[in-house]
Amino acid sequence: MSKISFNIRHLRDLKNLSQERLADELGITRARLGAYEEGRNEPPIEILIKLSEYFHVAVDALIKSDLRKTDSESLMKIGNNRLLFPILVDKDNNNQVEVVTVKASAGYLNGYADPEYMEELPVMKLPFEFSGKHRSFPIKGDSMPPIQTGDFVVGKYVESLEEVVDGKTYILLSKEEGIVYKRVFKGSHNLVELHSDNKSYDPYSIKAQDILEIWEFVCSLKTSDKKEEEINMESMMKLLLSMKVEIERIKKD
Numbered sequence: 001m002s003k004i005s006f007n008i009r010h011l012r013d014l015k016n017l018s019q020e021r022l023a024d025e026l027g028i029t030r031a032r033l034g035a036y037e038e039g040r041n042e043p044p045i046e047i048l049i050k051l052s053e054y055f056h057v058a059v060d061a062l063i064k065s066d067l068r069k070t071d072s073e074s075l076m077k078i079g080n081n082r083l084l085f086p087i088l089v090d091k092d093n094n095n096q097v098e099v100v101t102v103k104a105s106a107g108y109l110n111g112y113a114d115p116e117y118m119e120e121l122p123v124m125k126l127p128f129e130f131s132g133k134h135r136s137f138p139i140k141g142d143s144m145p146p147i148q149t150g151d152f153v154v155g156k157y158v159e160s161l162e163e164v165v166d167g168k169t170y171i172l173l174s175k176e177e178g179i180v181y182k183r184v185f186k187g188s189h190n191l192v193e194l195h196s197d198n199k200s201y202d203p204y205s206i207k208a209q210d211i212l213e214i215w216e217f218v219c220s221l222k223t224s225d226k227k228e229e230e231i232n233m234e235s236m237m238k239l240l241l242s243m244k245v246e247i248e249r250i251k252k253d
Contacts (some may be wrong), residue, residue, distance in 0.1 A: 004048075005039040007067045011055045012037075026050050064116050096123040097154060099136045100179075109178050112213060126154070126219075133157035135215060137171050137179055143196035144169070144181055147220050153181055155215025161186065161208055164216075173213035174206055181217070 012022050023033040026047060035041040043051070052059045061067070098121040100108055111117030126134070136154045139147050147153065155171040158164060166185045172194070173179055182194035191205040 002039060002042065002063075003066050004043065004063055005037055007057075007062050007065070008033070008043075008051065009037045010068050011051075011057070015055075025054055065119070095130060095134070096125055097134045097136055098123055099152070100138060102138045105138050105179055109173065109175075109212075112173060130156070130218070134218065136221070137181070137215070139181055139220075143198045143201045144183075145198055147181070152221040154218045154221070156218050158214040158216050161192070161211065161214065164214060169217040171213075171215040171217065172206075172211055175210045175212065177206060 012019070017025075019033050019037070020030045023030045026033065027050070028047065032041070036043050036047075048059050048062060051057075051062060057067070098118065100121060104111075104117075104121060107117065124136070134154055134156050136152050139151045139153055140149050142148045153171060158170070164170065164184055164186060167183060169181065170184045171179065171181050172184070180194065182196060185193040185195065186208075187193045187205055190208045192208050192211065193203055193205050195203045
């Protein structure tokens with residue numbers, strides 16, 4: 001059975017639709033929809049497009065991802081069919097964070113919208129409660145001290161540039177720059193200014209329409225003082241747990 005058959009049934013159940021109702025929405029018979037859900041037939045491209053538009057889920061995600069593993073709330077908030085952006089949860093319903101490793105970051109610009117690429121990324125849990133979609137990215141360079149090459153920053157997904165607050169730090173994915181971590185200011189003429197905290201680097205601007213993703217800075221993981229072979233999910237979890245201790249100490253103070 002293909003993933004699309006499971007996905008159609010799952011999406012229909014999320015909206016509490018009968019087969020007859022969804023078939024009417026798609027302009028097909030109930031028997032034909034049943035054949036898709038049972039895996040006896042594969043929907044043609046025109047039906048995939050109708051499903052994509054109706055449920056606001058990318059065609060690529062309908063075909064490649066098992067949507068039953070995603071959080072239903074995040075799934076239904078996706079707009080414009082750009083890509084699937086599920087909030088991952090473990091068996092205990094705890095939110096998980098994808099880790100874009102140094103190796104994986106080289107292909108992130110091409111893979112950020114590919115469910116198969118995302119499924120290959122390791123995941124971790126943060127030692128504090130959070131809401132929204134989060135992801136961890138590796139840092140290169142010394143433009144944003146004290147963060148430097150080898151460290152990781154965790155960001156929360158921001159839906160649009162309108163939500164960006166001038167002067168705050170964000171991880172951006174753009175067509176020309178790839179992944180960058182900068183202090184962001186919304187400029188004029190549809191430009192976005194990127195500033196480094198290290199004043200040795202001059203500010204520069206990129207076109208707003210070239211920005212593919214925006215992630216608001218949440219926390220950083222200091223791994224730059226470790227050898228490459230020491231940087232793994234276990235060591236990162238230890239860092240996160242120690243960070244929780246620091247957070248609790250701050251609360252008490």
